[in-house]
Every structure is written in structure tokens, then in C-alpha cells.
Amino acid sequence: MAVMNSSSLTPGGVGALAGRAVSRIGYGAMQLERLRDEPGAATALLRRAVELGVNHIDTAHFYGDGLVNGFIRDAVSEDDGVLIVSKVGAEPAPGGRIPLRLAQRPEQLRAGVEQNLRTLGVERVAVVNLRRADKGPGLRAEGDQLVDIDDQLAVMAAMRDEGKIGAIGLSCVTLDGLRRALPLGIVCVQNAYSLVSRSDEDMLALCASEKIAWVPYFPLGSAFEGMPKVTDEPAVRAAAQTLGCTPAQIGLAWLLRHAPEVLLIPGTADVAHLEANLAAGSVMLDDAALATLDAVPARAANVSLE
């Protein structure tokens, strides 16, 4: 049996984020939007995550216009010692295929941080990602949303000086954008990346050399139809069968093994999936399995998320 201990209190082992030790497997809260009418289920899922050692939760005010932040505020207390990472750079746009539109201007970034402070019910957000739109599937900036990253970094740094933000991360950013931001002190980068979507190896290498956490979003390929799913990959399914675990666990175990700077935030609205994802840190990929998975080619999306 390849999965050894499903309830380790440090799922995935110990990683570092913003000067704090965190479990390498955290939780991405975006899928909690689906529990809009089941707040009790959202609370139960978040409590189970904390109980199993999750101490890094990714969120955004724009996930359900404060809904997901509210779930976190109500379910997770300061005593739980959870590092909450949020993001600014977009705002809700209900009804679209992606229920978001960009909000990139400096005054919009500031308004976004204020909204996060309010809906999370905190005086400082530990880490805030500046969510650009330079890379990855989905939104692209145009018109007044095309903002120079230096202007955005200036307002992020000002909010850090004011104590509203503990540390700054970047999301959907290019290598050049990350390089320009380095003097400011960047603690994490969050781009789309998984076993089947690996165009950012150079960015991961730069993060590794700068001791910046690499926190891929869509680690399983997302919930969006048409995006390549890690769990559909034949080599992943074969490895899961051989090792006696699930394809999702193989995808997450590969990410953990791929580089020590990787921190995971898989998203789920299902407690059983949460428990399985946290147990992925105990899946042992031997060298042969790793070589087979490393050889899986990148898969293109057969849908546009524009």
C-alpha cells in the first residue's frame, strides 16, 4: 500500500511561506462557492482541514463576493494558526463563464485589500497576491485594465508599510514581471501549473533560486470543463492502480516530489476529497513511477476561458 498515514498533522511535510512553517499541502477555498446554500457544510469542511493539519488556506474576496472569506472568518479562528493568503486584481462578475472581471488599477487593488480585511474580519491579511492577467487561462487585460506592474507594486508596498498586508505574492505573472518585483520581496508565486500543464518550469526555477514558494493553482486541472485534467491522464491512472491510491493523489504527489518549493492548494467542496488530497503527501513515488510521470506531455485546453 503506497499511502501510509492519511491523518498526518503536517500533510505533505513542512514547507515555508512568508517566514512561517506551513504544511506543504494546504487548501484552496475557491470551490466553497459551490456551498453557497450549505454554510454548515462549508464550515465542516474547513474545520476538517484544520483538524488534519492544514495551516495555509488560499482565498479571495472575489470568490462569491465575500462569501468564501465569510466562511473562513466564521470557521477558522486566530488560535488555529492558519496562514490566510488572499488576492486582489479582480472583482466578481456573476453570470459569466468565469464569474470575474479584472480590477487592476492601483485604486482597485487598494479597494480589494480593504474588502478582504472586512470580509475576513482581520486587521491585516498575512499574504496578498497581486493577481495579474499576463499568463494562464482566462482573463486578459485591455483598456484601462492594462496597468504597469511597477505602479501596482508601489501600492502593494504602501499597503504593506501601512500594515494592511503582511507580505506580497504574485499570480498569473510572467518571468519578467517576477524579476521586476523581486527587489520588493515576494514570498510566493501562484500560476496555473500541474503535471499536464508545465509551461512555467523557468518560473519555478527562479522561485527556487530566490527561495520563493511556488503555489500552483489548478493543480488537478481545475473544475472547468475542457481544461486538461490530471486525473484523465493514462500514466497517472496506471500509477494510481499500481500504487493503490487515487489518480488525484498521484497528481498531487508528483507536484510535491517535483520541487521542494512547491506548496499545494488543491480545491474541493467534498470532505472525502479533502481527506484524500491531504493524504497524498504519504504517497511514495519510486524512481520508475516518477520517470514515467515526468515524461507525460503537456496537454492543451480544448476550450477558451475568455
Ligand SMILES: NC(=O)c1ccc[n+]([C@@H]2O[C@H](COP(=O)([O-])OP(=O)(O)OC[C@H]3O[C@@H](n4cnc5c(N)ncnc54)[C@H](OP(=O)(O)O)[C@@H]3O)[C@@H](O)[C@H]2O)c1
Ligand atoms: N491565482 C489565481 O488566479 C487562481 C485561479 C484559480 C484558482 N486559484 C486557487 O487555486 C485553488 C485550486 O484550484 P481549483 O480549485 O480551481 O482547481 P483544482 O484544485 O485543480 O481542481 C479542483 C477540482 O478537482 C476536483 N477534486 C479535488 N480533489 C479531488 C479528488 N481528491 N478526487 C477527485 N476530484 C477532486 C474538485 O471537485 P470536488 O469539489 O468535487 O472535489 C474540483 O472540480 C483554488 O481553490 C483557488 O484557491 C487561484
